[in-house]
Amino acid sequence: MSGIYIHIPFCKQACTYCDFHFSTSLKQRDAMLHAMQQEVNSRSSELDAPVGTIYFGGGTPSLMSEQELGSFIAQAKSTFQVDANAEVTLEANPDDITSERLAAWRSIGITRISLGTQSFREDRLRWMGRAHTAEHALASIDLIAKAGIASWTIDLIYGLPGMTLEEWDEQLTIALDHGVPHLSAYCLTVEPRTALAHQVKQAMVHMPGDDDQSAQFDRLMERMETAGLDHYEISNFGKPGHHSRHNTAYWEGVPYLGIGPSAHSFNGTTRRWNVSNNARYIKALDEGTRYWEQEILTAAQRTNEALLTGLRTSAGVAIERLEVDAIGRNSSAVERYVSSGHLVLGGGRLVLTKAGRHFADRIAADLFVSDDAG
Ligand code: SF4
Incomplete structure (x- = not known):
């Protein structure tokens, strides 16, 4: 879908x-x-x-x-x-x-x-x-x-x-x-x-x-x-x-098309965002010129997005969505959050506990990866 x-x-x-x-x-x-x-x-x-x-x-x-x-x-x-x-x-x-x-x-x-x-x-x-x-x-x-x-x-x-x-x-x-x-x-x-x-x-x-x-x-x-x-x-x-x-x-990373000024789109690999200006948007559509910018997400960026959105959900993030091994690369942070009762790792998923939901964005950021790190 x-x-x-x-x-x-x-x-x-x-x-x-x-x-x-x-x-x-x-x-x-x-x-x-x-x-x-x-x-x-x-x-x-x-x-x-x-x-x-x-x-x-x-x-x-x-x-x-x-x-x-x-x-x-x-x-x-x-x-x-x-x-x-x-x-x-x-x-x-x-x-x-x-x-x-x-x-x-x-x-x-x-x-x-x-x-x-x-x-x-x-x-x-x-x-x-x-x-x-x-x-x-x-x-x-x-x-x-x-x-x-x-x-x-x-x-x-x-x-x-x-x-x-x-x-x-x-x-x-x-x-x-x-x-x-x-x-x-x-x-x-x-x-x-x-x-x-x-x-x-x-x-x-x-x-x-x-x-x-x-x-x-x-x-x-x-x-x-x-x-x-x-x-x-x-x-x-x-x-x-x-x-x-x-x-x-x-939150599950399903592709979507965003229509209108400032709207974002995502097709699984590329994120695109339309100009946040009504007059420029209308003029560009009228003249057939470009009204959006886009970036092709790297594997690390896709992994970080999956962490950021997935960890906010009660189902958590499926490990198979993490194209870069964020858990292995951040094993000490994962162990710390698991032992402090903020995070659960099991059943192929990483899920926040009720206590962890207070710090969802911070925990996700601590598990972020970059493309160049080994
Ligand atoms: S200005 Fe108010 S009504 Fe309009 S988008 Fe923002 S929050 Fe919604």
Whole structure:
């Protein structure tokens, strides 16, 4: 199987913490959609395997009309071999949700909604610069739960300045009381060149310490386990049958095609990324000039990617995916993490324990290899 990612590069307003590529001006909307459809046509020969997942991300894909989204789905089906049971995910913001739109999304083939809730508290939403209100956050999940969409998920953010364990617990209780079948929970990080980074630099905002964020992550794991949502990736929890097939394929190294400005693609050996600039993307598609860069990954780079993505999953990374012997080359680090109870090596896989999940990226980095080392 393979996947298609479609990046819709528009948002109503800029959230303070966000470093994704988007524009708050919709002036180029029609030209952008035309350019993206040109890109799909020009890359029709790039996916060998049938398409198992289509994912509309952004940006805010729910800003697009049902007709526009439907035309992408129809184009994907006529251009590639799309599996009859493909998962088709739409990222949507709570202020864009109505029962009419949910019915329309369902009718064009959307099978999964990923809702950018982030918080159920008005003060937090205002601080984040979100376009929706706490009322939208609650009303939208009630509407989705009744809409007959095959699966859905919400995003929540923890590790916010001043967030207590009680506040985080309350957020999780609201989500669980509303029957969420899947939750993506992200710890707030300060990305360079965001409004939040500026506020932190000016000491207008003080980020919480690692201990607070770590305690909130522990509470998250406890609450989801009790509620029967599998912790199948560091930030993702889902009931059986509701895990994200698109993201799971990405973590397993399955090839995918990324359409739109800033979108990344991977074909098993080459990683490619489109220009993160709407005007340049449109102009290049119009003139038939190059709008992407790419690099052919070395065996060591492919091994490191497998470690970085695989170790974040509950299934861990299959040793056979490690083209370079990262375990042999880093045997002392592996032994250290195994004996400290952070890592398990067995059954042909390397898997993080619950304690190890706190340090997933650091452990992966300690097992990285380079091409030239013996
Ligand atoms: S809606 Fe999403 S993509 Fe747009 S600015 Fe906010 S976090 Fe970023």
